[in-house]
Amino acid sequence: MRINCPNCGERDRREFYYQGDAIALDRPSEDAGDQAWDDYLHNRDNPAGVTRDLWCHEAGCRAWIVVTRNTVTHEVLETALAEQVQA
Structure with missing residues (x-):
């Protein structure tokens, strides 16, 4: 896969270093319980289709980039600097 x-x-x-979903995760409260914290730390959706992911250009300029891509076809649809993307 090639990323622009x-x-x-x-x-x-x-x-690039893959960080995960570009949409912020809701952090549980401190007293939320073990199941809520386990879900927050370990469980992620794994959708088939278009996603927005956060990547760091680790071996290059070190910029954080939001990559819109199709997880089925591996086609990269769009890239943008994370600092310029609306959540």
């Missing part, structure tokens, strides 16, 4: 870094241009996926 807004700063550096198109690069191989191996230059």
Whole structure:
């Protein structure tokens, strides 16, 4: 898979570090209980189709990038610097 870094241009996926879903997760309250914390720390949706993920261009400019991609076809639809993306 190739990712277009807004700063550096198109690069191989191996230059990037995958952080996860670009949509913020709701942190449980301190007294939420073990199940709520287990879900928050370990369980994530794994949708088939279009997702928005947060990646760091670790082997390049080190920018955080929101990548909109299709998890079925591996097609990258759009990339943007995270600081310029509305949540």
